[in-house]
Amino acid sequence: MAHNSPELVRGLIDKLDSTKFNKEVFDKTGLFVIRNALPKELVSEWKKEWDEFYEKSLANGRNVNVNNPVDLKEELPEKLAKIYKNDFLLDVAEQVFGKDVALLNHRFVIKDKFSPGEVFLHHDYCYHIGNPNKASFFVPLSYAGKKNGGLTYYLGTHKYGYLGDAGEIDPDHFKEQWPQVTPELEPGDLAIMNSVLWHKSGINEAGIDRIVADIIYQPADDPSSKELLRGQWQTDIFIQHKDIVKFFKTSRVKKIIELKEKVK
Ligand SMILES: O=C(O)CCC(=O)C(=O)O
Ligand SMILES: [Fe+2]
Incomplete structure (x- = not known):
């Protein structure tokens, strides 16, 4: 029986897009799309909040992150900053991770x-x-x-695990060719992605602003968690992303910082 082959994953494409989450399918594909996961009225309230925020604070220019232009740097208004606490989302997060769920990032x-x-x-x-063991909930x-x-x-690619570096992946240098999907999402839908799944995105050709919340949930035994959202903490120890440079006496990141200093 196949464990994690492209053929196995290809056979699951029509099962990963449904109104009901299926954990067995998600574990194999690394992606699940839940249709109408959130009430349309709720999402349209969030959109209204976004539109007001955008008009007031972003439309005339914003602080675009040069390393990742899609990653919004400006502070979100209260209502949008708290989307990750929503019970519809957390009910799904419990199906993915079990009853103890925490937040990595929103x-x-x-x-x-x-x-x-x-x-x-x-x-x-x-x-x-x-x-x-983390997943992005794209709202x-x-x-x-x-x-x-x-x-x-690229469905199924999470089964390779961590590839040992950060940067652009070259899919031609793998023996397997993986099926790709680009879901058409509407407000109310939810896409769940395993954090080691390969993904990319194209140009916004239509000029319709693409506004997506990216909430990363994980089990509450993960020491990198920022906040407990369901159940109980299952860890006594914590680490924070802002401290990563300090965790190492020497490292690749430290080397880059040193080299940048040298060429200044
Ligand atoms: O929003 C996108 O199109 C992709 C963003 C992304 O994958 C990332 O920031 O890691
Ligand atoms: Fe990404």
């Missing part, structure tokens, strides 16, 4: 006129700390699909 990834470009093929775990507040730079996922 941010918005947007493709507007300031960041319409593509994002290269990568996996996210190399940018995280703690354990690899679209707008249409997010092929026309405006929605995400493309």
Whole structure:
């Protein structure tokens, strides 16, 4: 029986997009799309909040992150900053991780006129700390699909695990060719992605702003967690991303900082 082959994963494509989460399918594919996971009225309240925030604070120019232009740096208004506490999302997170659920990170990834470009093929775990059992919950507040730079996922690639470095992945240097999907998401839908799954996104050609919340949940035994959201803590120890440079006496990041200093 196949364990994690591209053929096995290809056979599951029509099962990973449903109104009901299926953990067995998600474990094999690394992606699940839940249709109508959130009430439309709720998402449209969030969108209204976003539109007001955008008009007031972002429309006339924003602080675009040069390393990752889609990663919104500006502080979110209260209501949007707390989306990760939503019970519809946490009920699904419990199905993914069990009853003890914590937060790694919450941010918005947007493709507007300031960041319409593509994002290269990568996996996210190399940018995280703690354990690899994490998943992004992508919550679209707008249409997010092929026309405006929605995400493309290479199904099954999470089974390679961490690839040993951070950067653009070259899929041609793997023996296996993996099926790709680019879901067409509407407000109310939810895409769940294992954090070691390869993904990329294209250009926002339609010019429809692509507004997506990216909430990363994980089991509450992960010391990199920021906040307990369901159940009980299962860890006594904690580490924070802002301290990673201090964790090492020498490291690749420290070397880069030193080299940058030298060429200044
Ligand atoms: O929002 C996107 O299109 C991709 C963003 C992404 O994958 C990331 O920031 O890790
Ligand atoms: Fe990513």
